[in-house]
Amino acid sequence: MDLRFTPEEVAFREEVRAFxxxxxxxxxxxxxxxxxxxxxxDTIDWMRILNAHGWAAYNWPKEHGxxxxxxxxxxxxxxxxxxxxAPELLSFNITMIGPVLIQFGTPEQxxxxxxxxxxxxxxxxxxxxxxxxxxxxxxxxxxxxREGDDYVxxxxxxxxxxxxxxxxxxxxxxxxxxxxxxxxxISFLLxxxxxxxxxxxxxxxxxxxxxxxxxxxxxxxxxxxxxxxEENKGWTVAKYLLGNERTGIARLGKSKERVRFAKEIARExxxxxxxxxxxxxxxxxxxxxxxxxxALEITQLRVISAYAKAGGNRPDPLSxxxxxxxxELLQASxxxxxxxxxxxxxxxWQHELAAMANEPAIGPDxxxxxxxxxxxLRAASIYGGTNEIQKNILNKAVLGL
Amino acid sequence: MDFDLTDDQRxxxxxxxxxxxxxxxxxxxxxxLKTPGGWSEALWNQFAELGLLGLPIAEEHGGFGGGPVxxxxxxQAFGRHLVLEPYLATVVLGGTALxxxxxxxxxxxxxxxxxxxxxxxxxxxxxxxxRYDVADVATTARRDAGGWVLEGAKSVVLHGDSADRLIVSxxxxxxxxxxxxxxxxxxxxxxxGLARRGYALRDGTRAAEVSLSGVRLPAEALLGExxxxxxxxxxxxxxxxxxxxxxxxxxxxxxxxxxLDYLKTRVQFGKPIGENQALQHRAAEMLIALExxxxxxxxxxxxxxxxxxxxxxxxxSMAKVGVGQAGRFVSQNAIQLHGGIGMTEEYAVxxxxxxxxxxxxxxxxTATHLDRLADQVA
Numbered sequence: 001m002d003l004r005f006t007p008e009e010v011a012f013r014e015e016v017r018a019f020x021x022x023x024x025x026x027x028x029x030x031x032x033x034x035x036x037x038x039x040x041x042d043t044i045d046w047m048r049i050l051n052a053h054g055w056a057a058y059n060w061p062k063e064h065g066x067x068x069x070x071x072x073x074x075x076x077x078x079x080x081x082x083x084x085x086a087p088e089l090l091s092f093n094i095t096m097i098g099p100v101l102i103q104f105g106t107p108e109q110x111x112x113x114x115x116x117x118x119x120x121x122x123x124x125x126x127x128x129x130x131x132x133x134x135x136x137x138x139x140x141x142x143x144x145x146r147e148g149d150d151y152v153x154x155x156x157x158x159x160x161x162x163x164x165x166x167x168x169x170x171x172x173x174x175x176x177x178x179x180x181x182x183x184x185x186i187s188f189l190l191x192x193x194x195x196x197x198x199x200x201x202x203x204x205x206x207x208x209x210x211x212x213x214x215x216x217x218x219x220x221x222x223x224x225x226x227x228x229x230e231e232n233k234g235w236t237v238a239k240y241l242l243g244n245e246r247t248g249i250a251r252l253g254k255s256k257e258r259v260r261f262a263k264e265i266a267r268e269x270x271x272x273x274x275x276x277x278x279x280x281x282x283x284x285x286x287x288x289x290x291x292x293x294x295a296l297e298i299t300q301l302r303v304i305s306a307y308a309k310a311g312g313n314r315p316d317p318l319s320x321x322x323x324x325x326x327x328e329l330l331q332a333s334x335x336x337x338x339x340x341x342x343x344x345x346x347x348x349w350q351h352e353l354a355a356m357a358n359e360p361a362i363g364p365d366x367x368x369x370x371x372x373x374x375x376x377l378r379a380a381s382i383y384g385g386t387n388e389i390q391k392n393i394l395n396k397a398v399l400g401l
Numbered sequence: 402m403d404f405d406l407t408d409d410q411r412x413x414x415x416x417x418x419x420x421x422x423x424x425x426x427x428x429x430x431x432x433x434l435k436t437p438g439g440w441s442e443a444l445w446n447q448f449a450e451l452g453l454l455g456l457p458i459a460e461e462h463g464g465f466g467g468g469p470v471x472x473x474x475x476x477q478a479f480g481r482h483l484v485l486e487p488y489l490a491t492v493v494l495g496g497t498a499l500x501x502x503x504x505x506x507x508x509x510x511x512x513x514x515x516x517x518x519x520x521x522x523x524x525x526x527x528x529x530x531x532r533y534d535v536a537d538v539a540t541t542a543r544r545d546a547g548g549w550v551l552e553g554a555k556s557v558v559l560h561g562d563s564a565d566r567l568i569v570s571x572x573x574x575x576x577x578x579x580x581x582x583x584x585x586x587x588x589x590x591x592x593x594g595l596a597r598r599g600y601a602l603r604d605g606t607r608a609a610e611v612s613l614s615g616v617r618l619p620a621e622a623l624l625g626e627x628x629x630x631x632x633x634x635x636x637x638x639x640x641x642x643x644x645x646x647x648x649x650x651x652x653x654x655x656x657x658x659x660x661l662d663y664l665k666t667r668v669q670f671g672k673p674i675g676e677n678q679a680l681q682h683r684a685a686e687m688l689i690a691l692e693x694x695x696x697x698x699x700x701x702x703x704x705x706x707x708x709x710x711x712x713x714x715x716x717x718s719m720a721k722v723g724v725g726q727a728g729r730f731v732s733q734n735a736i737q738l739h740g741g742i743g744m745t746e747e748y749a750v751x752x753x754x755x756x757x758x759x760x761x762x763x764x765x766x767t768a769t770h771l772d773r774l775a776d777q778v779a
Contacts, residue, residue: 291774
């Protein structure tokens with residue numbers, strides 16, 4: 001048993017760090033460091049820079065254009081990318097639809113979609129949740145009826161992140177409402193977002209941003225060639241997608257980067273006549289975060305190394321521990337950043353609008369995105385299976401309750 | 402990066418588990434608690450025969466040359482059964498002090514006897530006023546006729562009542578809480594002027610108050626360098642933290658298993674109480690805490706031999722905080738989910754609870770170590 005990284009792993013980390021330092025556009029890094037979310041073009045630019053280097057599809061095998069890294073290397077890459085901070089790779093493309101097509105796709109689907117997904121020529125979104133199907137995903141109602149060489153899709157999806165940016169949507173639809181079990185009548189379709197009959201309506205979230213959407217399908221024709229896996233076997237595909245590569249789920253690099261940012265700003269702002277960083281209460285709060293992050297870092301390594309040993313083909317139920325603790329830490333670090341900013345974090349910052357109108361910005365630049373991530377990250381314990389659902393998974397899979 | 406155990410480590414775990422399964426049921430342990438010494442000499446000898454007492458001791462001194470991971474596995478197994486024998490005091494604390502500070506003669510004399518089970522040690526450092534301040538030592542040692550004379554008192558000395566020799570810290574220079582001026586001495590428990598009052602801690606393990614009035618020691622009783630013992634004391638404490646961190650994990654594993662069993666069998670409102678989601682989620686939160694704590698116990702084991710003192714101290718403090726908080730969460734909820742039966746002396750869970758409680762208050766509690774980490778925030 002040894003917690004140290006091997007010399008090869010240390011060298012790999014250096015290589016990744018150097019590449020990101022030398023290739024991440026300065027403007028993107030500076031915006032990210034101040035907590036801004038990446039713009040659509042930032043994500044596209046960064047993904048293409050990585051793809052040109054063979055790294056964008058960081059968790060895919062070599063034969064499909066990935067680097068063929070080990071689980072530990074993937075973790076290191078992810079952490080360095082988050083810590084830079086650089087835009088996160090579009091998970092819909094890289095950790096969701098890519099691995100799904102590699103596992104279940106037809107040769108034609110693989111040949112067409114995989115290269116485009118890793119170069120972000122297609123921006124994917126995920127059509128899973130519906131108004132009546134959240135945690136209980138198998139109760140979804142969006143209907144697809146076979147007519148000749150097409151499926152005709154009618155229904156509604158909701159909470160569809162970045163659907164307004166998306167070129168394609170991978171979608172769960174009901175193809176057999178009469179199936180004995182609800183899970184048995186579901187199929188997995190790839191839908192071109194430009195198809196007539198699709199309407200995307202924005203949902204503005206509590207941080208004021210447009211990230212979420214409703215997507216309505218009215219008589220949308222989807223070629224049968226865009227079915228992934230067998231008809232009525234879509235639940236198997238969805239389960240694979242949700243269980244695949246959950247080791248990056250903790251997004252620990254993000255929490256670490258945010259705590260570093262909080263400490264940096266805490267040297268500037270003052271509290272009771274001294275820099276906030278010198279306040280004992282604040283220091284204890286940072287120390288507690290660092291303890292919790294260290295514990296999660298080791299737990300993550302344990303899960304990854306067990307995953308690697310099992311041949312990488314079975315999701316470890318303990319990855320639910322990573323989801324719960326990882327999102328709690330993301331939330332706690334965003335709270336800490338906001339609290340450091342205090343009242344400076346409260347104005348609605350309209351940086352882009354102010355720049356367009358040639359007006360001075362409100363407040364210091366570091367305060368611009370101190371409250372928005374706190375607001376948006378309330379979703380972290382809701383998406384990807386709520387933290388309560390994760391506890392149900394632990395109960396069933398580990399504790400036998 | 403490697404979380405695998407070696408074949409030897411698996412063998413060690415298995416053989417200890419087998420030994421304790423046969424000797425350390427809750428009933429057997431209760432009987433031991435009622436004996437005057439509070440633990441079993443016979444088992445201690447069995448530990449020696451199995452090589453457990455020499456586990457971290459070098460082969461040249463009759464040990465097995467094992468490392469911190471071996472000790473972690475053993476302490477975890479001890480935690481699962483609430484082993485009462487003075488392993489922590491003798492092998493971990495005493496053995497570490499000898500290993501770090503002993504000269505060839507001291508090591509050659511004492512370490513083989515530890516491994517053989519014929520000599521027990523105790524680490525007599527803390528005092529009534531010192532709480533968790535490691536440098537706060539009022540006991541003094543003054544030079545006299547080529548030797549030393551000890552004056553003072555030591556408090557809550559783990560297994561101090563049964564030790565054959567005590568490793569006593571004393572001030573040879575400097576003010577009461579100065580880092581410089583501390584020295585360690587090996588003192589025979591029967592030395593004239595040394596008095597012990599033994600008692601049980603809240604978890605049934607033994608400890609003693611030790612008074613030292615005019616205890617005369619020969620020059621060769623000095624352990625390590627005069628005036629410079631603090632770094633050694635720190636490392637002995639770090640070894641104690643790593644060992645007890647693993648013990649807490651074993652203790653929590655048993656509490657978690659007992660709680661799950663109870664949730665599945667206790668029927669109320671016509672169904673097992675474990676069918677209630679409120680209780681299921683609490684059980685999942687206990688599991689999460691246990692796994693996070695386990696990660697930190699691993700960190701402690703793999704940091705005790707880190708050569709950089711600052712990095713080592715930081716990792717150990719992180720582990721003490723992480724394991725302390727995990728232990729509290731798991732043990733408090735173990736009682737809560739058991740309900741009334743968990744409050745009774747005749748039921749095991751409360752005994753495990755008390756072991757976690759005692760360990761949290763050894764070697765600096767959670768708040769103390771969090772404070773040390775807070776000092777270093779940069």
